[in-house]
Amino acid sequence: MTWTYSGDPASSDRDAVRFLLGDTDTTNQRVTDEEIAYALTQTANDTYGAAAYCARALVGKYANMVDTDFESVGVKYSQLRENYSALAIRLDAQAKRYGSKGLGVPAAGGISVSAMDAADELSDRVQPKFKRDQFAWPGRDVSDEQL
DSSP states (O other), rough: OOOOSSSSSTSOOHHHHHHHOOOTTTTTTTTTHHHHHHHHHTTTHHHHHHHHHHHHHHHHHHSSSSSSTTTEEEOOHHHHHHHHHHHHHHHHHHHHSSSSSSSSSOOOOOOOHHHHHHHTTOOTOOSSSTTTTTOOOOOOOOOOOOO
């Protein structure tokens, strides 16, 4: 099992997943390179989705561990579980916004004005039920008005 991080999340998907997951400390390694490669495979190389996948795996890992207290020293695995669970939820939301399968910025287009005019002139084309300016008062030029 290997663990590598170049310090540049833009250099590879693996480093991007590590960066998003917060697994960048060589002295406190959480997820191996092979586990990240598996998560990237499962999410079709979506780095945000893979980071969320790894965060959920860490939730499962820490779910098996119990909080311990001995005198004034304690280990709270439940906090790790809760934090990674919250991180997975945030990363899922980011995957929907920024990821490769996300919604992204809505865009419309595909038909030019000249193509619409040409389609309107076709005699065998089924005419739409509604048209722009269909209720305009006769004799009134509305082509220059802003709607």
